Amino acid sequence: MVRGKTQMRRIENATSRQVTFSKRRNGLLKKAFELSVLCDAEVALIIFSPNSKLYEFASSSMSGTIKRYREHVKENQTPNSACPEDVQHLRQLAEGMAKQIELLEVAKRKILGQCLGSTTIEELLPIEEQLERSVCVIRARKMQVYNKQVQQLQSKERMLTTENAVLNEKYQLQTTEESEEGIENVIVMENKDASDVETGLFIGLPKRNIKNN
Template sequence: MVRGKAQMRRIENATSRQVTFSKRRNGLLKKAFELSVLCDAQVALIVFSPRGKLCEFASSSMEETIERYRNQVKEVQTENSATVEDVQNLRQEAEIMGNKIKVLELSKRKLLGEGLGSSTIEELQELEHQLERSLCIIRARKMHDYSEQIEELRAKEKLLASQNAMLNGKCLVQTKETTDERRANFQTLNFGESSDVDTGLFIGLPVKKNQTR
């Protein structure tokens, strides 16, 4: 037979309430003991009966367990309070940053020439000075960039001039070598043609080939 599920409410009958308390208390103490043995846990159990009678169980010293519990609670409270303070500080910082962003956005609009209707003379003068300072900085930066570009172009010009001079020197050397080679070939050809002439020594009148004897 399946036992019915007990309703979670106060038992009105005093005798039944006392019997149920005794049974469940013993079961609770047994479970606490089993938990401490099986899991090597530090367990402390304190129960007061309806009549004020104390029932307790501790796997070690009850005082040490209670002191450990108090220290743990203090640490948790300290961490929670620190967390709350951190959250508050973050909210304040976020609010401050939001205000700064609004001010910067308003200043940006004014620099772009928007929303100037509510500005005072002093604010407009300060805005004018700010724009003049910005313009001076921009011009200085532009001149600096121009100077760097000019220096780079001059360095490239020197490099190209050096390479051009080197190429001209190589060209002159090759031209001279080609000229010398052609001159040597020409002299060789002339020498070969002159070697076919009769250079024998002959004393007397020249003899004509067509003269009849």
């Protein structure tokens, strides 16, 4: 469905005007962000709503961009410069940027698989090649992540194996010490029992009590 051309005049209905403002504002902020990312441009956008509410976007720093703009205007401004010519130049720049943004928006929709009804074979082939390259990059990154996770798990396995060996060695050493200590206790008890038995050496016949008749 082809959208009709919007007339450039003030919308009289307050509700429609507010809805249009919200949609166009979000679209303008989105396009400013895309322009800054895709073209590595320094972008600063300031919007005041009819209710004097501020909306802004800056790709780096709003204050820094404004300062840079003022310095640029101050350097290029001459006493005899004509304001209408500057305005015309700015309009041409704005129109060129708007066309570039529109082309980028159309290319993005095509990459996402949208608005392909009127696309020709010549236009579809580059899009297909771009998608295939993107898939290859994504798969390569996925394999890097998998390999990294496998290496981390293997390292953790080696660490746990080492800890387990150390614990087994400690357990065997403790068991050996307890066994030796138990044997020593048994020997001590046997020696103690043997020392408690009264032994003596007698020469001759044992003494008997003789009753005197």
